[in-house]
Amino acid sequence: MDDRKPPRTLFDLRLVIGGLFTVYGVVVTVAGITASDEDLDRAEGININLWAGLGMLALGAFFLVWLMLRPAAPPRRGK
């Protein structure tokens, strides 16, 4: 069984999730700010784009902050 650990520092999933949801959050929030009356009627008067956008911004920010506070540990040395 091969026990070499691949280097984890190359790529961190938290960056991808944080990045994608920040972009989605901005795009959908803007769609919410510029929502037409038809859009609002469809969603029962809730500006769902605005709320979903802000929610996704929060999720994206959560992952990015987590990444900043706890960067990926360097690869563990085999003992």
Add this chain to the structure above:
Amino acid sequence: MQALAEGLRLHVNGLDYAILGLYFAVVLGIGWAVRRSVRTSTDFFLSGRSLPAWVTGLAFVAANLGATEILGMAANGAQYGVPTVHWYWIGAIPAMVFLGLVMMPFYYGSEVRSVPEFLLRRFGPSSHLLSSVIFAVASVLIAGVNLYAMAIVLRALLGWPQWVAVVVAGFFVLVYITLGGLTSAVYNEVLQFFVILAAMVPLTVVGLRRAGGWGGLRDAVAARRGDDFLTAWGGTGVGHANPLGANWLTITLGLGFVLSFGYWTTNFAEVQRALSAKDLSAARRTPLIAAFPKTLIPLVVVVPGLIALVVEPTLGAAGSGLDYNDAIPVLMRDLLPNGVLGLAVTGLLAAFMAGMAANVSSFNTVFTSDIWATYLRRGRADAHYLATGRVVTVLGVLAGMGTAFVASSFSNIMNYLQTLFSFFNVPLFCVFVIGMFWRRATAAGGFWGLLSGTVAAMVHYFWLYRRGIVSIPSDQGANFVSAIVAFAVGAVVTVAVSLGTEPKPAASLAGLVHGVRPPAAGVPADGDGVWYRRPALLGWGAVVLAAACYVPFSF
């Protein structure tokens, strides 16, 4: 079919397609970035056993959160009502906790690469070969059926021709798994998990508003379907009628114990996620962490099914052109503005790809390490198996795409085959549990237990139930009873044959059977002692939460 396609067409625009396009770009980007960490076959098939528990835990949920699951459970919500929660709270949760607390030390501690390999070590080649081949064939078939289901949905929603949907989704899954192996599949599953939530939560919120809040939804549904439709256990006394066609005994034993334990603890597409964790503690926590989101998923899947009944009263009625499976698409069409709509389409596509990728990434592992490396080409260099894994991934996806095209002309046969394969997990679980806790179980006992349990379930379902010799009100109810039959027959045969054959020498059972030698604990990582990482606390916490969820739906 054409009328249906027109009726469900969504008003997608450039914004929605931009959201979808960005998602596809990120999916490929993950495959591309991860490919550099794939250097050995263990990297490819098990992510080098390096992933943290939160990643494997969310992938564990997402691997099961395919679109057939989402659309199907919403359909069950619309058809059977609140009793659909049984699939989650008594079905999935106890089985996931059992996997984490009881079975994972044997799986992870014995360092097997796959669930069938555990059979090989504990029992022997005959049961190993039987289960590997059935698993490999079933994976490709299910991947194909999943693709076909996606093609139908995309044609209805977006107007894409069927072959475009099959080729596009197949291509993306093929590329990112061939490049990055299981790591790529798992990372994408975690991303998919959040995208699916981002799609389903707004849908549920707007839908609840349309239905007049939870109170309004309750009243409207109760007026149409009666009060039992809104309680989990109403009308489930033995001999009473209820929409599910099952009583409390077959629900708890058949669904809760046998079927769910069979699926969650022996389905390699799930267990593989835990085997890719970085140590035993993370592996045990994988299904336990997964249990918490799993408990809450019915809120955004089953509830929309109920909402769809109110928003579109003709849903499921004969002649309306809308069947229960259209519950989620109908809500997307009626409630979501552009922007969130794009997210919902992306979430649905992500869910289809998650389901398919889970099948493909477990198929390539079982085929390469259990069939190819064990029986066909033994003892080659590791690079040979890594290359084989990549080739098999391509072949598996192509076979799945072929199956999808075949499925469009033979959809009844496909349903039949899926039912057939679903009968295999239960005796597998039966044999596993006996093998893990009873050292006297022998190779012959395992093989015959597996075979007889599967055959017994088929005989019960296809012969006794389908021919009306045993009367059960619904297919679901019959499934539950078949599972109980499979477990009972499998257990009796395993024990009887084992008692009549030579026991395996104790030395060959080390780490595989309870009490023979405690499984290797591995080196505990720093910080695993903190209270929120203790498996027992997480596991029992999930069970208590699931039980508490029943309270509001029991009176």
